[in-house]
Amino acid sequence: MSTSERHALQQQVTLLELVDRVLNKGVVLSGDITLSVAGVDLVYVGLRVLLSSVGNLERLANEAPPRAALRSQAGS
């Protein structure tokens, strides 16, 4: 893993720590608020996208290049 990749990974991990709090904790209200329960579910859709991008970064960092190349060949 290069220094810039490591830095990117660190950034993502910090984001994860943040997401864990900002999306899962704090005052949660219902009522006269435009974001409905369905909207909250949408936040989690976005969260999953973020998390999967963290997962992808991690895999990229760990995966041996030949395996990745094999996979992309198999996919084409």
Add this chain to the structure above:
Amino acid sequence: MGSATGRAPVGQNGLGWYVYGVVDAGEAQRELAPPTSVEPAHRVTLVREGTLAAVASKVPLEVFTEEGLRETLSDPAWLEPRIRAHEQVLEAALAVTSVVPFRFCTLFRSDDALRAFLGERRNELREALRSVEGKIEIGVKGFLSGDRFAESFAERDEAARGLRERAASAQGGRAYLERRRLEQLLAREVERFKADAAHDIHNRLLASANHGVLNPTQSREVSGREDEMFMNAAYLVDRGQAFEPEVEALASEYQERGVTLERTGPWPPYNFVPRALVEA
């Protein structure tokens, strides 16, 4: 930002309040001056009602309504800077006063709606503010390196040492059996150690905190770590209290058994909002 040109300006009716948190109106006389907001075209301000003030900024409701969010929330490029902005605004508030943080994307349709909320829920909000007054949140995560644990366990435990020696000196099927027994012993010990360590570390940190919570641990894929997370805690501590030395002391004590403790914060007290204000 993007709506500044090529589109009719969004009228008052098109804007709602995005609320980051609530502070004491009297305590927050000084400007909060956060460097950002979730929609940089609209700056963060205090919306006061009685002794409370919402830390809020205007947002175009067309973007933040359910329909608008359907598109944007699945887009990390949209979501990430706004999640960071939410936190930065709360950190700016936390630098000046105590704050009760709200969850991401808490919106009110109008001035009246926000003020009515602050009025109706003033008792719960005041109680929430009182409970976090002068306090911050610190996160502590515990990770265990399986290899380092196995190494230290084999050194300490006679049975494990015996199995290891026999596995090393035996051959063929016999060596295989000894290795299997060692692996099984280790697997049991790792589970027991993780539970005991989380319990012990949490209890000792609680002694230096006002409150603490143990949240579910994250999988390796989510945590992005090679070591397994066995503890994911948050503590409410007095500002300026020497909590770090407690964490450092535990980290040193547990280090040789393969434990790494990771401390984060100070955070706004996300994990310590009274139950009455969490209507999930």
